[in-house]
Amino acid sequence: MIHAADIGLTMKTPTLDSLSSIQEDGSRRYIHPADVRGRFTSWRRWSALLLIGIYVALPWIPINGYPAVFLDVQERRFHFLGLTLATQDLWVGFFLITGLAFSLFYVTALFGRLWCGWTCPYTVFLEHVYRRIERWIEGDATARRRLDDAPWSLHKVFKRGLKHGTYVVISAVIAHIFLSYFVSLKKLYEMMQGPPTQHLAAFGVVIFLTGSLYFAFSWFREQFCVILCPYGRLQSALTDDNSVVIGYDKNRGEPRGKVGSTTGSCIDCRRCVQVCPTGIDIRNGLQLECIGCAACVDACDDIMLKLKRPTGLVRYSSLTALAGGKTHFLRPRIILYTGLLLLGMGAFIFSATRIKPLRASSVRMVGAPFYLADGVLRNQFLVRVINKRNSPGRYRLELAGDLPANLSVTGLDEELHLAPLAEDQKTLVLSLPESAFQRSFKLHVKVTDLDRSDSAETRQMEFLGPDPRLKSDAPLNPKDFVQ
Incomplete structure (x- = not known):
């Protein structure tokens, strides 16, 4: 178990007054979340593996003679799992895109930012690809912080060079796969065999995407979720006290005290803070930076098991249930969202049937x-x-x-x-x-x-x-x- 004493002066106590990634002097504080094990972490890794597999496999899977997803911009034909849309049929895409967006809002009203922590492509690649590579090369959170504070040496140059070089390669691979959705794998392979001067536009797209992915996942990281992502800003408008989110049971946990004391169950080990990918303290309540990844749930459950205490001090629950009440899943906004969702699905199905060959x-x-x-x-x-x-x-x-x-x-x-x-x-x-x-x-x-x-x-x-x-x-x- 990692203790606050092992982290040194770089450890900052998260508050509700400022972002955890900002120091008191306004400078950037790099967050190095500790690794965690548990049921939710395992499920997230398996789901991430599945999602990455789908992303890689879709251009390889032929359906009706074309890749499962192929946005053929050059020929103005768009193939989605056997459904082919011509330019004249793109109005159907309006119902598809808005339907997916509204489905996301519907899930948020029920389960908070479940999308962010489990299925968002940015989170999947950051947490399960780039940060895994960082852990393999530089070690655990304590080792990474020590490497940050260490003076430049041959050892540090080697580890940082290996990590960032791997980042560039992975970013280039992701960018090439993304391009294959628009030009097909066969055409992409042909492009890769020739000089860049023969396909400057595609080459420029790959270079831009590679640079953007490298910048985002090597430096910007969790700041995208906290600062740029508009979905996080909508969270407070979409959820209410009956939405199932990550929460801390204050009635059971407070007052905090040491092991063996007669206080609450929370021993203030700060393990939930150490594993948080955005650096917040979930005990301060639901916050904009929380992406619902459940890392703090697994971390707290692990401590409770070691102390032979009941798990669930930090858990998936509604604010109403954490306050001692009962969660109401059927409520006016859910009824309204369900009606609108069914209406949107009906509009999409009707519009899809209007497509003629x-x-x-x-x-x-x-x-x-x-x-x-x-x-x-x-x-x-x-x-x-x-x-x-x-x-x-x-x-x-x-x-x-x-x-x-x-x-x-x-x-x-x-x-x-x-x-x-x-x-x-x-x-x-x-x-x-x-x-x-x-x-x-x-x-x-x-x-x-x-x-x-x-x-x-x-x-x-x-x-x-x-x-x-x-x-x-x-x-x-x-x-x-x-x-």
Whole structure:
């Protein structure tokens, strides 16, 4: 067990008046949390291992011929676990992203900052990758503090160089994996085989991400959670006294005293402070810096077991329960959040079902709205067909609407073949004898998948021509042309 006496003058008593990472003179105090063992720590490490495994594996897992998650920005196609979204379908992503964000708020109202301590990518990489590397190279918390205070020597240069060199390598690996989500592993490997000058944009992204990750995890660390993360600021608005958070049982723990005294259960060993990744004292109550990682729970339980006292002096509980009351999970805000969450899920499911594997659109070609030559009236349109399936398709294009009998069509004669996730444009020329044109009329193009039952229609197009009233020899009234 680590005692305060082993830590020296760098140990600061956490208070509610200032951040634990700031010294009295305003300088930065580097936090070196002690290692801890226990059930929650073990569960967190296994969950972190699973999450890191998922992050690494998703670009490798093929679903319908594409990686499980592949944000193909170049081709404007976005693949999510077999669901492919074209640029025109990104409105569905609004419901997905807002739904995930609201789910996070919902979990927070029930269980506090459980996300921060257990599943946040920043916490996962910081606590279970970078700080593990630091412990392996520089030793436990006491050894790391002594190394901080020690003068520069060959031994210190070697350990610091090895640690930071490993940080850079790990940051580069994470950055490359992140890039593979946007270019695919195959393209990433091809890029890595060639010189950076052939793909400067991707190379610049990797360099930027590597530098940012190295800076964040080697120096900025817990300050991101305390200073920059907006989610921590929302905690007080999302939780209430019935939210399950990490708390200290003052009724049982106070007054604090030494082992063998007749005081409360807390012996003021400060073990909960020593293991905290943000350097707070949980005995001061729920604080913004607390990320709900439960390290202090395992640390306190370990001390209680050694003293043969009941565990749970620091535990997951609500402030109401810690004060002697009963936690109420069903309360007005939870009912409201549940209703909104179900509404959001319904909106997402409905919007996802509106995604069609075939899309057709049309626009009038640039230039005059119509052309008149040799007694023939001509309109020109551009028809665009998108195959959003991961397989090739054959399509038939045909006109639909209230069409004149002598209307001739050019551009719809051939069968259209599209590769997977491909698109093509067809020039559609509509011709009509001038004598047969009486007024403008509406029509549209119907696209039918010849191998499946899918079909799509363009929006209505209007066939335009000269105003028939211009053919009359009667004097024109300007009011006739007012729309």
